[in-house]
Amino acid sequence: DVKVTQSSRYLVKRTGEKVFLECVQDMDHENMFWYRQDPGLGLRLIYFSYDVKMKEKGDIPEGYSVSREKKERFSLILESASTNQTSMYLCASSRPYQPQHFGDGTRLSIL
Amino acid sequence: AQTVTQSQPEMSVQEAETVTLSCTYDTSESNYYLFWYKQPPSRQMILVIRQEAYKQQNATENRFSVNFQKAAKSFSLKISDSQLGDTAMYFCAFIYQGGSEKLVFGKGTKLTVNP
Numbered sequence: 001d002v003k004v005t006q007s008s009r010y011l012v013k014r015t016g017e018k019v020f021l022e023c024v025q026d027m028d029h030e031n032m033f034w035y036r037q038d039p040g041l042g043l044r045l046i047y048f049s050y051d052v053k054m055k056e057k058g059d060i061p062e063g064y065s066v067s068r069e070k071k072e073r074f075s076l077i078l079e080s081a082s083t084n085q086t087s088m089y090l091c092a093s094s095r096p097y098q099p100q101h102f103g104d105g106t107r108l109s110i111l
Numbered sequence: 112a113q114t115v116t117q118s119q120p121e122m123s124v125q126e127a128e129t130v131t132l133s134c135t136y137d138t139s140e141s142n143y144y145l146f147w148y149k150q151p152p153s154r155q156m157i158l159v160i161r162q163e164a165y166k167q168q169n170a171t172e173n174r175f176s177v178n179f180q181k182a183a184k185s186f187s188l189k190i191s192d193s194q195l196g197d198t199a200m201y202f203c204a205f206i207y208q209g210g211s212e213k214l215v216f217g218k219g220t221k222l223t224v225n226p
Binding site: 090 | 120144146148154155156157158161202206208212213214216217218219
């Protein structure tokens with residue numbers, strides 16, 4: 001079974017902090033994704049990556065950056081956290097044009 | 112631009128009955144894939160079923176089946192013999208071959224199965 005592991009299930013941070021969300025997959029997938037999920041808005045893509053050191057902006061990249069130094073790891077960075085970034089964050093991975101496999105999610109609260 | 116619309120924000124069904132969740136999509140592409148994902152409360156999002164656009168036969172996975180109407184751009188999910196464990200958010204999603212790897216999601220349907 002594909003395993004996508006997100007480093008934290010719940011996280012509480014303060015406004016202005018730099019926040020790192022980590023995601024690791026164990027199936028050698030080329031593609032990795034970061035989404036945020038908010039009630040009534042569904043899933044919105046923040047960033048995705050086709051390969052190591054490659055990244056592309058999704059629909060809502062503002063206020064976020066990403067890093068993919070190794071194939072199995074994809075990090076989401078909130079450079080200066082704000083309260084409107086309080087949300088559920090989901091990481092996913094896939095082979096090209098195959099279904100995405102999701103992690104358990106990180107519920108992030110910014111106070 | 113590709114869009115996915117789920118017109119039913121919430122639905123409920125009695126245990127053992129059948130329920131159908133609606134999904135429509137908009138695209139000018141001819142080669143694409145459609146998916147239904149399930150997200151139980153506080154649990155991981157998992158794939159329920161997938162359909163390749165070039166296949167005319169509707170996909171089936173145990174109690175889950177789809178009604179894929181390509182001309183109408185419709186992709187509904189039928190759940191037969193509903194079980195309490197089917198209570199979840201259900202998301203319809205679309206990806207087209209040859210484009211970016213972005214999955215386009217609908218906003219979801221919250222399904223409650225009542226005992």
